[in-house]
Amino acid sequence: MKDLTYRLPQKRSVVTELPGPASAALAKRRDAAVPRAVTPSLPGYVVDADGGVLVDADGNSFLDLASGIAVTSVGASNPAVVEAVRESVGHFTHTSFMVSPYESYVAVAEKLAEITPGDHDKRTVLLNSGAEAVENAVKIARNHTGKNGVVVFDRAYHGRTNLTMAMTAKNKPYKDGFGPFASDIYRAPMSYPLRDGLTGAEAAGRTITMIEQEIGADNLACIVVEPIQGEGGFVTPAEGFLPALSQWCTANGVIFIADEIQAGLCRTGDWFAVDHEGVIPDLLTIAKGIAGGMPLSAVTGRADIMDTPMPGALGGTYGGNPVACAAALASLQQMETLELAARAREIEAIAREVLEPLTAQGRVAEVRGRGAMVAIEITDAEGNPDGATTKKIAADCLAKGVLILTCGLDGNVIRLLPPLVISEELLRDGLDVLVGAIAANS
Known part of the structure; x- marks a missing residue:
């Protein structure tokens, strides 16, 4: 994919335990002020974001494969916006x-x-x-x-x-x-x-x-x-x-x-x-x-x-x-x-290149979607929806600084919604972490 210009370094970096002390303090404030029904996925509290990364209050840089649920397609701090x-x-x-x-x-x-x-x-x-x-x-x-x-x-x-x-x-x-x-x-x-x-x-x-x-x-x-x-x-x-x-x-x-x-x-x-x-x-x-x-x-x-x-x-x-x-x-x-429709198709091609071989290994029932809206359906050894393993995979990714989302009525689908401006290097890094997490939980 064509390289773009970014304001922040495009790399994941977990430098503290999760959550770090600053984010842990903010979580305590949240518990005292926000109803428990509002439950964030990321343990870090974001202070900066650009391209495909989210930086939290403790300096951890997370690789963002969620885009605020498909919102920050052009990036979370696109200069033109x-x-x-x-x-x-x-x-x-x-x-x-x-x-x-x-x-x-x-x-x-x-x-x-x-x-x-x-x-x-x-x-x-x-x-x-x-x-x-x-x-x-x-x-x-x-x-x-x-x-x-x-x-x-x-x-x-x-x-x-x-x-x-x-x-x-x-x-x-x-x-x-x-x-x-x-x-x-x-x-x-x-x-x-x-x-x-x-x-x-x-x-x-x-x-x-x-x-x-x-x-x-x-x-x-x-x-x-x-x-x-x-x-x-x-x-x-x-x-x-x-x-x-x-x-x-x-x-x-x-x-x-x-x-x-x-x-x-x-x-x-x-x-x-x-x-x-x-x-x-x-x-x-x-x-x-x-x-x-x-x-x-x-x-x-x-x-x-x-x-x-x-x-x-x-x-x-x-x-x-x-x-x-x-x-x-x-x-x-x-x-x-930025020709982001074409870039979405490039993201899909890379994702399928990395992820589709997993379907031959038994636990990934399907890689599906189009463009930068890609999903992996996880099943158990008998082919039944496996929400528990999917949850573990997402947690393993997060521990390594990669934010992904899950979905599906059975909770057994990993959904990938990267910003359309993500770099190829960062995208491949995130996919490699995901592949490793799936292997570790198979």
Whole structure:
């Protein structure tokens, strides 16, 4: 991969026990001030970050294969984003676009209309979080169709608000004890090639049959699908699954919503994951990587659908904050300038080169994903999901200064979300540590 310029040394270095004394002191303060439900993965408290490294209060440098859950795709302190934020905040921090508008909101909407799939007329509403984007997409779909039903999928993750908890599949830790949840949410089977062995057409047929028999298109406002599932295990549907669902939606007056919050914005090697098969959603939800770490999300979609709600029906006090919009414009420009979609494909090639040989050794059932959204599914000797070993692998990596995340309903999937600006040397170092941790726990 092409070398980039970094502000901090791009190397991992654990110089204290974990946590170090400064971070341990901060952890005590956290315990006294923050509820236990907010539980960080990293034992170190970050004071600096750049490229593919996180530096904690004790001087430990961690290799970051998480990107703040796919947020810091352009880096955690990208100079262009930092300068855009500095310039914007020097003028004004907030006015609320619904009260006194500003150009940067419009510019972000124009850019999203340009890069999202399809050449149809589009509109965009800007919000704060991924869950808020999903909620608004459902609101818009219901308003446009006059119908209430929402189909989501096995292992789906869409957020932590009441509606999006209903849409999210995994109970613990996301839903347990937080109900009752919003109604008219229906869960359909997702294509999972490793486990169901179906082609995309077969899996789509199964899903469509369930929808027609158990819900009915006349009652269905929208289908909401992650083109590659995130928390559910980085499940990549078989080719043909998404196009078939999209075509069925068009034929039956159902809004097709692609939740691109984790997979979008160059992460999978294209602007959006649906681009891989040429799927054109009616609505897209966008967040995470859009603003280089600043809080911003969006719903972008067909103008006739987006314009259905009455004036004043969409918005929010902080939605499309001017500083976040400035960061987004800089981030999107960096994605183009640094050719981060191509870089994501290079990251995938390196990851597969290093990791795919592990599938012959018995404990790695599959290496899957696209671009810089790569997963490893871990099983036991009998081929059953092995969450306990996966947890040990992640802990071993962390002890050596490599931050990785796990996911999946069984907790047996290692997910890799490196910053798209990571150097090849650092990426290979992290993958080597991961390979060693898998070998040590096999």
